[in-house]
Each structure stands twice: as structure tokens, then as C-alpha cells.
Amino acid sequence: MSLVIGEISYTNILPVFYYLNRNKLISKGCEFVPRVPAKLNEGMADGTVHVGGISSFSYGEHVNEYVIFPDLSVSAYKEVGSIFLFSKVPITQLDGKSIALTSSSASSVNLLKIILKRYYELEVNYETMEPNFQTMLQKHDACLLIGDDAIMTSWNKKHEIHQYDLGALWEYFTGYPMTYAVFAVRKDACAKHPDLLEELYNQFSYSKQKSINNQFHEMIRTIQLQLGGSRSFWEQYFSGLNYDLTERHVEGLYHYFSLAHELNLLTKKVQRISLWHPTKHCHSV
Helix, strand or coil, rough: CCCEEECCCCCHHHHCCCCHHHHHHHHHCEEEEEHHHHHHHHHHCCCCCEEEEEHHHHHHHCCCEEEEEEEEEEEECCCCCCCCEEEECCCHCCCCCCEECCCCCHHHHHHHHHHHHHHCCCCCCEEEEEECCHHHHCCCCCEEEEEHHHHHHHHHHCCCCCEEEHHHHHHHHHHHCCCEEEEEEEEEEEECHHHHHHHHHHHHHHHHHHHHHHCCCCHHHHHHHHHCHHHHHHHHHHHCCCCCCCCCHHHHHHHHHHHHCCCCCCCCCCCCCEECCCCCCHHHH
16 A cells, blocks of 8 residues: 655645655655645545645644654744735725635635734635635635745735735734644554655655755746746745744644634644654654
């Protein structure tokens, strides 16, 4: 049986995948499957995917079924640069109005709901839609986009559209970094594929570190061929992202999960975050 790895095509997660030795991993029994974040969350939940960089919120929903790789995440200490609320009116004027939510995410959708309810004390109507800026704003007062959809929209939006970076808002109100994705492993896969998981974790860590060490230079060249944008834009973008999972990140996750539970976005309180370990398989933090 293969170890199925869900892979998201967004640029923000690419440093952890860019330098993988895929041929070696595939020869040892790994299978890579492309997924958008929401579908990856579903695949992890139903067991058709065993490992993936999933939404932190989805980890919170399945905390007893998954462990997460240590020292790996997709996070930002302040501005994230690819998770934006686009609005026809200032954010403080959204009370009673409607917001279209991207169907591609879970962490960001719930982060927005937390920020607007807890910190702005707004009552807002939400509708989940496919991520298309023009369609979303035809029917709604604001929309939430993530990843490459958000980046390209920010390049092309009209001047009168207000733009808010959710990472910057979260840091302003809480002081914590925001961890948008964690690298989760189903617990049943830990028992079946311990050696292969260790190889995969080592390669993820190597790819992350090599990307950072060369300042994302090779990767940015590849991204420019696919999406365009200047080198200076992408350098600035990646300089704002973080791929660690420190104690401070974990504290921020606990705070995020606590607020989500308070607002009935999470049905159960997250009591314990469990990290994978190559010999112990997991330990709690």
C-alpha cells in the first residue's frame, strides 16, 4: 500500500516540495496527488490521503486522528501576502453586509470569521463560492481570496477596492504569528509507514532549508514562468512567509483554536497538539 501525499499547487507551500527527490520517494512507495486545500482536507479526513500540508483548522477538527511534522508549517509573523479580504467599503462598515468566502480554504475562512466577530464585533452574512473575484463581488460587498488567486487579484484590482491582509490583522489583535497550514500525518499511516515517513520528513526539511538558504532564487524563476510577477515582488513575498513551527507558533495555534471553539466554529476544544517523532511516532506540545 502506498503512502499517499496530498500536494497543493499554491506558491506559498512550494519551498517544502521544490527540492524533493520524487523519484526516490516514489520508488520507495510514495504517491503524490494534486489537491486544492479544501479537497486535501477532505482526503485526509476520509483516509484517501495520508500526509499533507493541510489547513490548520482542519487539523483542529481532527486533532485526535493526526500528528503533525515538527518544524514545518506555512506561517507568517505579520503580513502573509496571499490571504486578502477585498471589500467595496472599509472593513469597519461591513456590519450587516455580505461576504463571499473562497471554497478553497478552511483556516483563512475561519480566521476571517474570528477577526470580524471577536475584534470588530460585526455581524456579517457569508456565502461560500468558487474563487472568482468578479463573480464574488457582483453579489456581495466583500470577498475572501487566498493563495495565487489572492495575489493575482491584488495585482489587478481597481484602486477603490479596499484590501486587508488577514495575517497583519491577526498579529495586530493578538500579537501571535498565524499558522495557516501544518504538515499532518494520519496516525494509522504512522504505524504502517514509519521508515517512509522518516524519509519524507527529512526530504521536506531539506527542501525547506535549501529554499531558504538560496533565498528562493531557483524557485522564483520557476514561479515567474508560470504566473509572472517581478523577482522583487516574489522575494518580498517569500520574505514575509515562515516555514517553522516554534513554541510561539504552537501558542498561536492554541489561541486560534480556542477562539474558534468560543465562536462555535470548532465543535470540540483542542486540548493537545501532537507532533510526530521518528522513534516515538508522536509527542504532545
